[in-house]
Amino acid sequence: MIYFAHQITPLAGKRDALIETNSGIRKIFESHGAKTIGAFKVALGQDDGSLLYFSAYPSMTAASATWEALQKDSNWRALMKQSETMIASVNSGLLEPLPDSPLQ
Numbered sequence: 282m283i284y285f286a287h288q289i290t291p292l293a294g295k296r297d298a299l300i301e302t303n304s305g306i307r308k309i310f311e312s313h314g315a316k317t318i319g320a321f322k323v324a325l326g327q328d329d330g331s332l333l334y335f336s337a338y339p340s341m342t343a344a345s346a347t348w349e350a351l352q353k354d355s356n357w358r359a360l361m362k363q364s365e366t367m368i369a370s371v372n373s374g375l376l377e378p379l380p381d382s383p384l385q
Contacts, residue, residue: 282337282338282339282384282385283337283338283339283340283341283343283344283375284318284335284336284337284338284375284376284377284378284384285335285336285337285338285344285373285374285375285376286333286334286335286373286374286376287333287334287335287336287371287372287373288328288331288332288333288371288372288373289303289331289332289333289334289368289370289371290328290330290331290332290368290369290370290371291330291331291332291367291368291369292367292368292369295366295367295368296322296330296332298367299332299364299367299368300322300332302360302363302364302367303320303332303334303364305360306357306360306361306364307320307334309351309354309356309357309360310336310347310351310357313346313347313350313351313354314338314343314346314347314350315336315337315338315344315347316336316337316338317334317335317336318335318336318337318384319333319334319335320332320333320334320335321333321334335376337384
């Protein structure tokens with residue numbers, strides 16, 4: 282499996298609206314082959330209020346195909362444009378499981 286993490290820092294006062302918008306984005310994401318394995322709000326700590334999303338794909342080829350399909354999806358593009366007005370920053374990355382990780 283291939284895993285991706287996305288950390289989204291909302292603009293002040295926009296977190297709840299962003300959570301609602303991201304719910305729609307996640308449904309479209311999954312319709313193109315992504316599997317959401319976790320969605321979290323940081324409740325305590327340095328990144329308090331940030332949103333974390335974790336997704337999984339069977340392979341890098343499948344992940345690439347999902348991203349290509351999303352670029353062509355007008356609903357996804359519209360929701361992304363809407364969410365951009367609520368986001369201070371986004372950090373994303375490919376996750377590689379450690380040898381002893383329960384997720385492989």
